[in-house]
Amino acid sequence: MREIYMDHSATTPVDREAFEAMIPYYTNEYGNPSSVHAKGRAARKALEKARDQVAALINADSREIFFTSGGTEADNQAIISYMLSNAARGNHLITSAIEHHAVLETCEYLRKNGFELTVLPVNSLGIVEPEVLRKAIRPETALVTIMHANNEIGTVQPIEELAAITHEFGAVFHTDAVQTAGKLPIDVKRMGIDMLSISSHKLHGPKGAGCLYLKKGTKAGNILYGGPQESKKRAGTENIPGIVGFGQAAELAAGRMTETSEYLNRLATKLREGIMADIPHTIPTGSLDNRVPGSVSVCFEFVEGESILLMLDSYGVMASSGSACTSGSLEPSHVLLAIGLPHETAHGSLRLTLGKDNTEEDVDFVLEILPKIIGNLRKMSPLSGKGGSN
């Protein structure tokens, strides 16, 4: 059976070139970059090359890049260490209702430990309206953390405006750019970003690597204590093969960004429009104008997401959903509820996230089977009404 992977927001395959760049650091060049000898120096050189590659992706200075174990750690470090280091400035932080759990749960942890937290609502497209931030921000606000683009509904936030408002009030702006790094142009200087998180495995790099960008002069510290690695900001021997793969993948992503995003936009538009045309009672989620390339997210009324996923999987098509049954909890995704969808609609969510290796034939195949799958599940559904819809 042919495999059609359309879950690139969950993770991506490692670029061949990135993988090949990693191999020597698992075999011959296994040195510890803190060592003085030849193998240590070789590892150090590789580490610094990767730092340059990642810095170039977001127009940062290499000294502003601190490698971590991934997006989750970068989010934790930015939020926790900034709030702890700047308690004198204020103990209030602001985030949005649609953040990834890596941000939301971290903010919640701080709230439980005495910090004050404001969670901003979003509009029905999943956008944090700048005026909503302006009303919530206060003199004692130290940090605003709002994601660049959402992993479930694909909406891209007006980051520049949000950062500008944050700075007007003297606070610092962090963004989780895990879903956009390598897909959309990011210029931390022009956008006014003080801290930014990236994960390697979402941009065709290996899992277990990522970084935190800290603008020069931003007072953030550690969450891991120990050795003096990463300019004393992140203790622990560096994951050299992972970081090398991350750097290589970042460079490749930067090189093909325009071309790839045009391609992905075209495929995703075809997929979304095909779905909307062929399957009635379908609600697109997220913004159509400000969107991560390749992301299609919809809710089908009267059916449940896990059933859709397993039916697609039986045809070799791999996707994801924000329904309760797939989130491992009893509630549908907090993102779908935050954009105002009723529970019963949110249960029918489907997310198809395309990658550079998907083809037009993949899209055609999904457009061929999906209407049948939804139709069959609806025939089985007591919600479809007499005679069923579709």
Next chain:
Amino acid sequence: MYSQKVMEHFMNPRNVGSLDEANGVGEVGNAVCGDIMHIEIEVEDNIIQDIKFKTFGCAAAIATSSMVTEMVKGKTLEEAERITNRTVAEALDGLPPIKMHCSNLAADALHEAIKDYMARQEKS
């Protein structure tokens, strides 16, 4: 995460639909929590002659609905009443723990249908 039996019933559910001659109807769950099971039975001479279901929910919800209809078709009402959510899950070689609670209500829907049948008999 699902047993082969669950997947088999999910992919090829038995007894989907509704009955023109239904004399007992049961429904449990709600759309907010993401599972609704609707079962219709046709009872004659104390025996479930025919049974159909419609279910909104995940694979476990659909498979348990299908399984329960298969287990009770042709059985007496007393036999059907003895079937529990647990025996349905066992007949499917088990369900993942998280599914035992919310998606395993098919026997409840069946019992509601039997109750409805009894109530209708009393009235007539």
